[in-house]
Amino acid sequence: MRRNQVAVVGAAETTKLGVIPDMSQIQLHADAALNAIADAGLKLSDIDGIATAVETPQQIAHYLGITPTWADGTSVGGCSFMLHVRHAAAAIEAGLCKTVLITHAESGKSMIGKPPRSIPAYSLQGQFEAPFGVYGPPSMFPIPVLRFMKTYGITHEQIASVAVAQREWAAKNPRAMMKDPITVADVLNSRMIAYPFRLLQCCLVTDGGGALILTSADRAKDFPQKPVYILGTGESVETPMVSQMETFNSSRAFKVAGPLAFKEAGITHKDVDHLMIYDAFAHLPLYGLGDLGFMPYEETGKFIADGNTRPGGKLPLNTNGGGLSYMHSGMYGMYALQESVRQMRGIAPAQVKDAKISVCHGVGGMFAASGTIIFTNEK
Amino acid sequence: MAEAARARPIPTPETQHFWDGTKAGELRLQRCDACDHVYFPPRPFCPACASRKVSVFPASGKATLYSYVINHRPAAPGFTPPYAIAVVTLEEGPRMMTNIVDCPQTPEALVLDMPLKVTFEKLDDAITLPLFAPAKA
Numbered sequence: 329m330r331r332n333q334v335a336v337v338g339a340a341e342t343t344k345l346g347v348i349p350d351m352s353q354i355q356l357h358a359d360a361a362l363n364a365i366a367d368a369g370l371k372l373s374d375i376d377g378i379a380t381a382v383e384t385p386q387q388i389a390h391y392l393g394i395t396p397t398w399a400d401g402t403s404v405g406g407c408s409f410m411l412h413v414r415h416a417a418a419a420i421e422a423g424l425c426k427t428v429l430i431t432h433a434e435s436g437k438s439m440i441g442k443p444p445r446s447i448p449a450y451s452l453q454g455q456f457e458a459p460f461g462v463y464g465p466p467s468m469f470p471i472p473v474l475r476f477m478k479t480y481g482i483t484h485e486q487i488a489s490v491a492v493a494q495r496e497w498a499a500k501n502p503r504a505m506m507k508d509p510i511t512v513a514d515v516l517n518s519r520m521i522a523y524p525f526r527l528l529q530c531c532l533v534t535d536g537g538g539a540l541i542l543t544s545a546d547r548a549k550d551f552p553q554k555p556v557y558i559l560g561t562g563e564s565v566e567t568p569m570v571s572q573m574e575t576f577n578s579s580r581a582f583k584v585a586g587p588l589a590f591k592e593a594g595i596t597h598k599d600v601d602h603l604m605i606y607d608a609f610a611h612l613p614l615y616g617l618g619d620l621g622f623m624p625y626e627e628t629g630k631f632i633a634d635g636n637t638r639p640g641g642k643l644p645l646n647t648n649g650g651g652l653s654y655m656h657s658g659m660y661g662m663y664a665l666q667e668s669v670r671q672m673r674g675i676a677p678a679q680v681k682d683a684k685i686s687v688c689h690g691v692g693g694m695f696a697a698s699g700t701i702i703f704t705n706e707k
Numbered sequence: 708m709a710e711a712a713r714a715r716p717i718p719t720p721e722t723q724h725f726w727d728g729t730k731a732g733e734l735r736l737q738r739c740d741a742c743d744h745v746y747f748p749p750r751p752f753c754p755a756c757a758s759r760k761v762s763v764f765p766a767s768g769k770a771t772l773y774s775y776v777i778n779h780r781p782a783a784p785g786f787t788p789p790y791a792i793a794v795v796t797l798e799e800g801p802r803m804m805t806n807i808v809d810c811p812q813t814p815e816a817l818v819l820d821m822p823l824k825v826t827f828e829k830l831d832d833a834i835t836l837p838l839f840a841p842a843k844a
Contacts, residue, residue, distance in 0.1 A: 447714075448717075449714065449715060449716055449717040450716075450717040450718075450719055452722075452748050454714070454716060454717065455716035455717070455718065455719075455722055455748070456716070456747075456748050456803065456804060457804045458714035458716070458783075459713055459714050459715065459716055459830075459834075459836055460792055460793075460804050460805055460806050460836075461713075461778060461782070461783040461785075461786040461790055461792050461806065462783065462792055462804070463778070463781055463782065463783035463784075463786075464781060466778075466780075466781075467776060467778045467781075467783070467792060468792075470776050471774055471775065471776050471792065471794060472774055473774070474774045474775060474776075474819060475773060475774035475819065478819050519779075520779045520789075521779055521780060522776040522777065522778045522779060522792075523776055523777035523778075523779070523789070523814060524776070524814075525776070569748075569804075570794075570804075571794045571802060571803060571804035572748070572802065576773065576774050576794075
């Protein structure tokens with residue numbers, strides 16, 4: 329894909345975030361979509377492309393009253409929206425549609441109108457993982473981390489510092505769920521969930537949604553918002569079974585998606601002003617820093633513990649507070665994208681001064697899938 | 708553990724040999740006749756070279772502890788927390804998820820790379836699960 333040919337011209341989250349018991353999941357999609365359409369100064373009838381996950385494109389198109397010429401129902405977990413951005417950019421460049429709406433919503437906390445998640449007993453997961461007591465992401469996602477820690481000499485304190493740094497960012501975000509300062513000791517004394525991870529190393533569970541609108545860069549200048557261009561993109565999938573990852577020392581999906589996006593963008597790591605790494609659990613930023621090539625894995629824990637990713641640090645990371653402190657409806661990738669767009673527009677509550685390039689890296693499932701989008705505000 | 712409510716696998720034609728194996732006290736793996744790749748979970752072709760000429764063979768049952776969590780909450784039906792959910796590396800190469808039995812479910816007792824040996828736990832007439840216990844010196 330060519331650089332900077334497609335731009336984000338509309339971006340919004342649901343009117344409320346957190347606990348929204350008066351809205352079903354599909355209405356959260358609509359709330360976010362209508363906010364994004366207003367943000368872009370468009371009418372529903374201007375939308376000719378639709379992408380969404382969990383809910384189908386036909387559900388969302390029908391509910392909103394959209395007649396698309398392009399639809400993408402890629403549903404690979406929390407990074408589905410990174411893949412949607414990549415696919416939408418390709419579709420717009422190919423002339424399949426002009427104006428794409430990407431929606432996410434999840435009634436993750438209130439569970440209103442949310443389809444049940446289950447592992448079929450005949451699937452490979454159902455046969456070869458479920459019988460051993462896995463029960464939700466906290467029992468699965470952290471399984472690789474003890475191996476990662478042993479291989480690279482990462483300490484419990486270093487991983488706890490991920491949550492501490494992100495809470496500092498969250499404190500600057502009025503919409504963040506958790507804003508009170510925490511210490512490494514607070515993290516390591518919080519309630520045990522799945523050793524080695526404690527409550528403050530696990531993502532929040534909330535309700536919310538978000539939507540993006542993309543169009544070609546040559547049209548983007550006519551929109552009310554400052555365009556945010558798509559500079560590079562990458563994606564991959566590995567396995568739905570965490571036990572069957574090639575190695576626990578890295579994520580193959582991360583190692584494919586991240587470098588693809590950097591190569592397409594034609595940038596080096598030194599060019600990155602702002603970074604989002606989907607943090608469903610506290611180890612993910614360490615995998616992301618290593619797998620995306622920012623530094624050797626051995627240095628990732630110390631890098632974060634030394635404060636390099638906190639406000640004022642040299643690599644601002646998860647500046648909304650992340651899934652650990654901002655919000656996490658279940659598929660957090662959309663909120664990471666929203667924060668990258670805010671940073672590139674220059675309107676983020678914890679704005680990184682003069683940021684020109686933002687890398688937004690997502691995960692789906694338990695290291696099952698990955699998508700990376702690199703944004704810029706300079707064409 | 709209150710085994711009655713544990714999630715039960717439903718075998719498919721491609722995996723039936725594995726569950727027949729555990730019932731017979733064997734941990735069965737597959738090896739590609741063309742490229743010698745040993746793999747898991749079961750499928751009737753080689754995921755390394757796509758050959759359909761593959762053989763089922765009994766594994767040694769020896770493994771080492773690759774990684775794990777000790778799950779406290781929420782607990783899966785049929786499990787009493789805290790319990791370890793482990794991934795082991797079989798002597799033949801493939802990895803599998805399992806539980807570690809005959810061993811305290813603590814970080815002190817569960818040491819990465821510790822040697823393990825397969826043991827079998829019957830759930831019902833159809834399903835016997837492969838679990839692992841510390842190998843005796």
